[in-house]
Amino acid sequence: MVAFSIGFGWVPASAQIDLSGSWAPRMHEDWFERGPGRDFVDYTGLPLTDEARAKALTWLPTVYAMQERQCLQLSPYVTAFEPQGMRIWSEMEDGRVVAWKVGGTPEHAPFTIWMDGRPEPSPNEPYSFAAFSTGVWEGDTLTVTTTHLKGGTLRRAIGTPSSDLATITAHFTRHDDLLTVTTIEEDPIYLAEPWIVSRTWQLDPRGGGGVNPCFPKTEIPRLEDSGIVPHYLPGQNPDADFMAKTYNIPQEAVLGYPETLYPEYRKKLKDTYKAPLQCGRYCCGWLGFQGGPDSAPGLSCIVGGTGKLSIPPPPADKPKPTR
Numbered sequence: 001m002v003a004f005s006i007g008f009g010w011v012p013a014s015a016q017i018d019l020s021g022s023w024a025p026r027m028h029e030d031w032f033e034r035g036p037g038r039d040f041v042d043y044t045g046l047p048l049t050d051e052a053r054a055k056a057l058t059w060l061p062t063v064y065a066m067q068e069r070q071c072l073q074l075s076p077y078v079t080a081f082e083p084q085g086m087r088i089w090s091e092m093e094d095g096r097v098v099a100w101k102v103g104g105t106p107e108h109a110p111f112t113i114w115m116d117g118r119p120e121p122s123p124n125e126p127y128s129f130a131a132f133s134t135g136v137w138e139g140d141t142l143t144v145t146t147t148h149l150k151g152g153t154l155r156r157a158i159g160t161p162s163s164d165l166a167t168i169t170a171h172f173t174r175h176d177d178l179l180t181v182t183t184i185e186e187d188p189i190y191l192a193e194p195w196i197v198s199r200t201w202q203l204d205p206r207g208g209g210g211v212n213p214c215f216p217k218t219e220i221p222r223l224e225d226s227g228i229v230p231h232y233l234p235g236q237n238p239d240a241d242f243m244a245k246t247y248n249i250p251q252e253a254v255l256g257y258p259e260t261l262y263p264e265y266r267k268k269l270k271d272t273y274k275a276p277l278q279c280g281r282y283c284c285g286w287l288g289f290q291g292g293p294d295s296a297p298g299l300s301c302i303v304g305g306t307g308k309l310s311i312p313p314p315p316a317d318k319p320k321p322t323r
Contacts, residue, residue, distance in 0.1 A: 019172060022206075024201060025082075034083045038158050042254065043056065043254060044254060046191075046195060048160065048256035048257070049190055052161055052191070057232065060159075061230075063230045075162065077170065077185075078153075078155075079108055085201065089101050098114070098116045099116070109129040111130040111146075112133065113133045120134070120148075132146065142172040143170070149164060154195070160256070163189035166190075167187075180198060246276070247276060250269065250272075
């Protein structure tokens, strides 16, 4: 970074922020998404088109047992839905950053954010799992435009699709040891309106290294050399009404209609929605995800329909945690 002197001080010539380092996910609010994962037909928070909804409802999770799909990668920004951390580093020429590199995971390829002003490739250029990204600084925020995305899924493990016509605008903003990445995805095929996601990571000096390799292997013998592609036929997905039955959530909200994304939708449900009387799964949120009360001291969870705070008893072979 070039600098010049004024009086007795040094002033940077630009406002670029150093994004390099290992970043660990902070999952206190989105642990369900990034940890155990959503229910198979949970499209809440997605502005899906009718085409996307129809395709998602044919998806069967055992499709990932097919050898040719076990190591198939997703969008570079699927990291927002993973439990893994993120590593970022710079590439420099003549003392200036020409690119930022964002490391990969088994689910997404490493990708490059070019900072040298190079033009976007032709639409006829090959599309890769790393896509094509360019970045510019807007104050202390790095704004990234990503094109040439391969078709994939919007979220992991629920089959909601994205097309190769999708584009993503991402904003990387660092606040001391916290990094917030906000993405805005637009897709003329599968999204009825822009889809916005914001996630936060924390700088981790002990962060991990490279990507674990993926080795495809037959997991379900009947799929080997059979030509079978696991799927549901239209109208035959047994999980289509799971969310409605389990949580009393209206089916239109479950299936990702754009109207349901907005706060005004709550007013529509005010006189009809009734919360379940008792929680039956993932009742302790982040606390339960971590493995029990002794792993997150000071936290409590709400169970049942009483609204009372309660903490599950510790296992018999462990001492009661001190609070």
